Amino acid sequence: MSLAEPTETKAPARLASSTPGVGRAKKFGTAATRAAIPAVSGSLYAARTKIHPQAVHGTFRRIKWALLALTLGTYYLVPFLRWDRGPGEPSQAVLIDLDRGRFYAFSIELWPQDVTYVMGLLILAALTLFLMNAVAGRVWCGYLCPQTVWTDLFLAVERLIEGDRRARLKLDAAPWSVEKVALRTMKHAIWLMIAWWTGGAWVLYFADAPTLVAQLATFQAPPVAYMAILTLTATTYLLAGHMREQVCTYMCPWPRIQAALTDEHALNILYRGERGEPRVSAKKTAALRAAGQPAGDCVDCFACVTACPAGIDIRAGLQMDCIQCGLCVDACDTVMGRLGRPGGLIGYDTEANCRSRAAGGPPVSRILRPRTVLYGLLVAGVGGGMLYGLATRSFAGLSVLHDRNPLFVTLSDGATRNGYTVRLINKWHAERRFALSVEGLAEARVEVVGGTPGALPVPPDATQEFRVLVFAPAGARPDPSVPLTFRIHDPATGETALAQDTFKAP
Amino acid sequence: MANIAQPGQKQPASPDTTGHEWDGIAEYNNPLPRWWLYGLYATIVWAFGYWIAYPAWPLVSGYTGGVLGYSQRATVLDEVEAVRRERDARGQAQLASATVAEIRADPALLRLALATGKAAFGDNCAACHGTSATGRAGYPNLQDDDWLWGGTAEEIERTVRYGARSGHGEARVGDMPAFGRDGVLSRAEVEAVASYVLALSGKPGVAGANPGKGAEVFAGNCAGCHGERGAGNPEMGAPNLADPIWLYGSSPEQVVATVTNGRKGVMPAWEDRLDPATIKSLAVYVHGLGGGK
Structure with missing residues (x-):
């Protein structure tokens, strides 16, 4: 399950390359191929090994x-x-x-x-x-996730x-x-x-x-x-x-998604293998180095492993189970401090930087990359848009629904009437009286069932529905469909709101 | 979990696999935790318990009911009943005791009456008057402002309560006689008077009829109920003949048929079928459609 395998670590090598006889040439599964595949030795289920993390300070x-x-x-x-x-x-x-x-x-x-x-x-x-992931890996998982x-x-x-x-x-x-x-x-x-x-x-x-x-x-x-x-x-x-x-290993989808979103310039908790390997006990280091033999700073004390709440070995490289909480960093720094060696054998680093350092190159740090800039701009854009929306949102509103049937009613004097269901919205914590008017139809007359169009009361922090009748007089002869604008106006605050509908006529 | 390293443990040179292989690619065996497997078994056991407790298996004519006796339908019926009781407690009693004028003056009561009336209209009135109250030939359009028996909320309430020609003692009563069939008017006189009333609202009459004769016949036979100028009389359910709204159609043939055979449309009395709160709500709702006086 390792995401990447720095060459110095002891991560399992890829099966296809490490098992002789398993290749495309023998893909049809000859007896030899089958023999080369190790049979399943363990059960498909295993009891969970309880993890007892060691306390760390740092x-x-x-x-x-x-x-x-x-x-x-x-x-x-x-x-x-x-x-x-x-x-x-x-x-x-x-x-x-x-x-x-x-x-x-x-x-x-x-x-x-x-x-x-x-x-x-x-x-x-x-x-x-x-x-967060593009800049510094699983910050959410390690520090903030409930x-x-x-x-x-x-x-x-x-x-x-x-x-x-x-x-x-x-x-x-x-x-x-x-x-x-x-x-x-x-x-x-x-x-x-x-x-x-x-x-x-x-x-x-x-x-x-x-x-x-x-x-x-x-x-x-x-x-x-x-x-x-x-x-x-x-x-x-x-x-x-x-x-x-x-929960993180089996239930949470984020480790899988995160693996697809990370790149070589993202900061992650990494073991600096080129400094740590080969692992040698503290007592032998000086003697080996004096003899000109390689001896890394890692003393293989397993402090990083025992400190890990996920029970992994960070020295095997970036892996899905790692929540990047930094406790192995504290554990390792404590040991290094006791040995009089510099800290940071495990720490936040990028894969690109690790590779450059292993090749003797200069430090590589690229916080500003297309993806971080894009995410940053998107965060700023969405956040700014929401703030703008919140700051300028209306505290009054209306929605209008034309009667579905009949579309219009011809009255005994030849006038035409349309019926609407109008819902007024009052987001103030006090009752407001809105003046309702319609625009777009000359000579139109407005009636409200159970109210007067000039002052429609809406209770505090509530909506109120009214049945509104619009009349075109007999001589008006409007077009079969005339766009109509409903306007409410609060004389107390000057706030207005508009809604569009149509007036239907024969 | 392949990378878990315990102190002192060496990583295996060739990791454990499931034994599955496709085109030379083998699958690592990363064992699931055992409790996960037990979780699967637990759900199977749970399913058996569910079969016993709840309705589960379809039979030839029914299904296994389960020992808990649970039924979604019974639950819904209980909820509907609870809503009905709550609604009764809230406003139906007030609607029953108030007059329609009082209901229309109280915004909260008005809204309740409009909602109640709308539902009751769909259940009881829509069959004849249409779901939108636009009526059809013989069944008045309740959206317009032309009313046979009066268009105030009180008059509408009375019409709903007692009906028209319904046989109820308080019912609206009016009679359009069969002038032609009963031999009161000749065919020519019927055509003449039909042409006369159509002309009142500017409509063409029967070809070749005598309008002068029609005016004379109207004054002698029709004006008693419909008025001298044909404006109608809601006391008798006599419609206004001078407006462009015609209950039984405005073609010369239809008007001739009306005068010849008379009309006796019936509106049932709803007093015995609906409670007072519903009748008042219906009156307020119909009045509020827009045509009310």
């Missing part, structure tokens, strides 16, 4: 702690932020009100028909993901209760005892509490948070809230506590 660990605090803090606390929108309106800063069909985010209020902004956000998210963040938190709990890698391995192998039961119970209890709170925070985005917390505590909340919490508790506990790296 720059990337600190970055990951900070991002963990930031992302989880945001997720758990944002529902409790307040935002005053006036009486009768929700006072929660971020709220998805499914009953009323509204999405609130601070000063922004979106209606269902504004779903294009959500689409824009998704496009923006995808483009940002592509841009699966990574929650797994990191659950690992920290595990380490706090059961100790570091060695202690956990010992505890796993030990027979059941009172101490083991106590430790395991405590770990799972804390995991379940975190998982429960994760689900609990989720539902707070869909209702007034303080009210819902009180309802949840007194068992007054709607059943769907409990169902959602239970479901998310179960998924969090399973995915972060038990599934962990398997």
Whole structure:
């Protein structure tokens, strides 16, 4: 599953070239060919090998702690932020009100028909993901993905209760005892509490948070809230506590997509094989080097492997299972520091740079490439477009629907009447009265069933439907189809909105 | 997972394969986790449980019902009933107790009545008056402003409630006699008066008829109900003959047929079939189509 195989590493060689007798000349499968293919030696299924990552300290660990605090803090606390929108309106800063069909985010209020902004956000998210990948690999996977963040938190709990890698391995192998039961119970209890709170925070985005917390505590909340919490508790506990790296390896499509989007100039966590190989124990290095024999900086201590939450060996090169969290960098730098050697044996690097260095060439760094420029421009364009749309969007609107049948009605005095269903939209948090008029038909007269065209009331933050009748007098004799513009005007704010339809006549 | 290296473990020179080979290309064996396989078995077991619990297998004339007795149809019926109860509680009682004038003056009640009326119209009235209330020969167009029995919301409500010539004690009653068939008017007089009334709205009459005679016949036989100028009388359901709207057609033959044989269109009384809230909603809806006075 390796994406690329730097020549110095011990990645498995390609089967077709390493197995003699398997080539195009014998593609029809002679007995000799079949004999050359190693028969399946292992089962097609294997028990998962549990990974016990070793604790590490260093720059990337600190970055990951900070991002963990930031992302989880945001997720758990944002529902409790307040935002005053006036009486009768929700006072929660971020709220998805499914009953009323509204999405609130601070000063922004979106209606269902504004779903294009959500689409824009998704496009923006995808483009940002592509841009991050083109610049610095799987930044999302390593630092920001909820699966990574929650797994990191659950690992920290595990380490706090059961100790570091060695202690956990010992505890796993030990027979059941009172101490083991106590430790395991405590770990799972804390995991379940975190998982429960994760689900609990989720539902707070869909209702007034303080009210819902009180309802949840007194068992007054709607059943769907409990169902959602239970479901998310179960998924969090399973995915972060038990599934962990398997989610990334088996379930997530992004590693596959990312492999198709990366290139040789993208920064990735790489092992600098030309400096590390051949691996020699620290004690022998000096003697070997003095004798003029090759001796790399890698002491084959496996600190990078034991630190890895995905359980891989980064020295085998860029691979799909690697989430590029940087913990192997911290582990290796710690060891190198202890040995008095410079750090950076594992670090962010590009394949192009590695190749150039191996050939004795100058450093290669190309952040500005067609793809990064394109992604950057697209992100700026979509983001700018959405901001412009948000800044200039209208707070009043109307939609007009001509009666499907009859298209027109001839009245007893010879006049012609058309009927329309008009829906007025008021996005203010106060009632507004709109003046409705039509343009495009001389002498047209407008009537509204149950209202006066000059002042049509629309309740705050709502739409109102009216049946509108447009009359052409007997002598007017309009064309069979006349374009008609419906205009609403709010005298209080001066805001107007237009909609097009037609007037039909015999 | 082919690249997982455990401490002390050497990478195999020739990695494990599944034993499948196509054109010299073999497939690595990257074993799936075993729980994945157990997950597949679990779904199979789940399917058996599903067969037992829910409707599953088609039989010759029916299907296995499942021990839970679940049915989508029953669920939908329950939901429809719940909506009906909620709607009743919200506004139907108010509609029943208010007059049509009060309903039309209250925007919220008006909207409820229009929606209720629209649905009730489709169920009860559309068969004769058409889904768009445009009527057809013999069945009045309710979209226009020409009303046999009066076009105010109150008059419409009364017509809906008691009907016309419906046999109900309060029904609208009016009679267009069969002037020709009963021998009251001669064929020539019928053609003359038909030509006269068609001329009121500028339409051509029967060829060769005597309009002067027609005016005389009209004054003597028709003006009592239709008025001296043919403007009609909603008290008797006598239509306005001077406007361009004709319930039974405006060709000379059709008008001659009307005068000869009379007309006795029937509108049923809906009092016994619909509740007061629905009848008022229908009146408000029909009035609100645009032709109401």
